[in-house]
Amino acid sequence: MYTFGMLLVLLGHIGLTPSFNDSYLHRWIYAFHMPLFFWIAGFLFDTKPRGIKFLTRKAKRLLIPLFVLTTIVFLPKVFLSQFALRPIEGSWLSYLESLFIPSDNPVQPLWFLTVLFCVYVMAELFAYILGKYNWGGWLLLGLISVSASYLCTGIEFLGISGTLYYFPYFCLGIICRKMKVTDDRELFSITLSIMLFCLLCVLVYHPLNKYLSALVGLSFSISFIGWLDKKGVPFFPYLRNYTFCIYLLQWFPMVFVRIVFFNLLHLNIWICYCLMFISGLFIPILIAKLILKSSHKKNSFYKILSYTCGLS
Numbered sequence: 001m002y003t004f005g006m007l008l009v010l011l012g013h014i015g016l017t018p019s020f021n022d023s024y025l026h027r028w029i030y031a032f033h034m035p036l037f038f039w040i041a042g043f044l045f046d047t048k049p050r051g052i053k054f055l056t057r058k059a060k061r062l063l064i065p066l067f068v069l070t071t072i073v074f075l076p077k078v079f080l081s082q083f084a085l086r087p088i089e090g091s092w093l094s095y096l097e098s099l100f101i102p103s104d105n106p107v108q109p110l111w112f113l114t115v116l117f118c119v120y121v122m123a124e125l126f127a128y129i130l131g132k133y134n135w136g137g138w139l140l141l142g143l144i145s146v147s148a149s150y151l152c153t154g155i156e157f158l159g160i161s162g163t164l165y166y167f168p169y170f171c172l173g174i175i176c177r178k179m180k181v182t183d184d185r186e187l188f189s190i191t192l193s194i195m196l197f198c199l200l201c202v203l204v205y206h207p208l209n210k211y212l213s214a215l216v217g218l219s220f221s222i223s224f225i226g227w228l229d230k231k232g233v234p235f236f237p238y239l240r241n242y243t244f245c246i247y248l249l250q251w252f253p254m255v256f257v258r259i260v261f262f263n264l265l266h267l268n269i270w271i272c273y274c275l276m277f278i279s280g281l282f283i284p285i286l287i288a289k290l291i292l293k294s295s296h297k298k299n300s301f302y303k304i305l306s307y308t309c310g311l312s
Contacts, residue, residue, distance in 0.1 A: 001040050001225050003236045006243045007281075008033040013109070013254055014276040016262050016269055028204045032217020034112070035169040039218055041116065042123075042173025047138075049127045058120045064307040065248050066105075066113040070098055073106045102159040107251050115159040119170050122163065135178040142171030146211065169214065176222075190227050196220035239281075244310035245288045250280035284309075 012029040020026055074095055097104045102111030130137040149164040196219050203213040228235055239246070254276045262272040288311055294302055306312040 001036065001221065002243045003239045004221060004225055005033055005036045005040070006239065006246055007236075008036075009109070009247060010250060010277050010280045013250065013280065014273050016258055016272055016276075024204065028201070031200065031204050031210075031213040032215075032221070035166065035214040036218055036221055037112070038116070038119065038166040038169040039173040039176075041119070042170035043177045045120075045123055045170070045174055047123075047127045047130070047174060049124065051124070054124060055121060058117055060307055061310075061312065062113040062117045064304065065310060066110055067099065068304065068308040069107055069110060069248065070095075070105055074098060100158060101156045102162065103156050109247060109251055111159060111162065112247070115162040115166060118158055118160070118163040119167055122167060123170060123174075135175045138171045138174045138178075142168035142175075145171070168211070169218070172218075189223070193220060193224040193227055196223055239285075242285045242288050246281060246284045248308070248310045249284035249287060253279035253283040 008029050012026060012033060015021060015026065094104070098106055102114045105111055126137075126141055130141075145164050145167040149161065149168075152164055153161055155161045196216055200213065200216045200220055203216055225235060257272060257275045257279050261267045261275055262269070267275075288309060291302075291305060291309055291311060303312065
């Protein structure tokens with residue numbers, strides 16, 4: 001599921017012009033691929049309260065790469081704003097905004113880190129209140145969060161609006177695990193997968209509600225990947241260990257391809273699409289392999305580098 005979601009992320013980020021955001025492929029992917037990651041996070045979340053130790057571990061994993069990558073990219077992007085799809089201003093205020101307002105971050109995919117961390121903070125707090133096995137409480141929290149997301153739109157600080165929108169999918173992941181939904185063999189039929197895929201395509205073309213489209217997309221993903229698993233067909237298992245690294249680093253080679261090969265050399269747009277996808281997938285894996293083979297694994301620089309690249 002992580003690998004499937006990551007490949008969708010790469011496809012969703014290969015846009016070379018602003019018009020790509022209006023394409024059917026982009027709308028199809030964005031209908032459900034980020035809710036999928038929050039569903040997975042909820043499914044893997046242990047509702048037994050763990051407190052500061054758990055949040056400290058998540059802060060290292062999510063906030064260290066957020067701070068380091070934002071800092072590294074900020075000034076170069078200021079100087080290269082003429083080539084950027086989202087230009088930024090070079091000031092201290094703009095730098096601080098990029099850290100605390102996810103939508104202003106110079107590395108667009110990093111919004112996910114802030115929002116996911118806030119979701120974990122909410123989940124850990126509610127875990128103390130609800131206890132370990134109260135799936136009904138998580139259902140109620142999800143429904144409350146749905147309502148709150150409609151009432152609190154446009155609150156960009158710390159991604160509050162995004163946190164409220166994605167928290168219901170996190171709760172749904174918890175509920176699915178507690179109800180053992182993924183153990184239902186009938187859920188994993190190829191017929192159901194095809195039906196859900198077709199329904200998703202219709203909903204993307206004729207949108208009714210963003211939650212409805214996302215839920216259908218989630219159901220399709222669970223059914224399709226579950227069916228492959230029951231048939232013993234692995235879905236690119238080699239990529240699983242590198243999915244977080246790919247998410248964190250894919251922006252860099254993809255932007256390089258867009259600036260050099262599309263903006264400057266004016267290569268064919270379809271060639272550039274392919275180059276962006278391939279570079280965004282394999283260059284982070286190459287970087288991860290080089291880091292993992294390092295002989296200086298005990299020094300502080302290696303630890304920070306590992307967290308920055310999603311390897312710790």
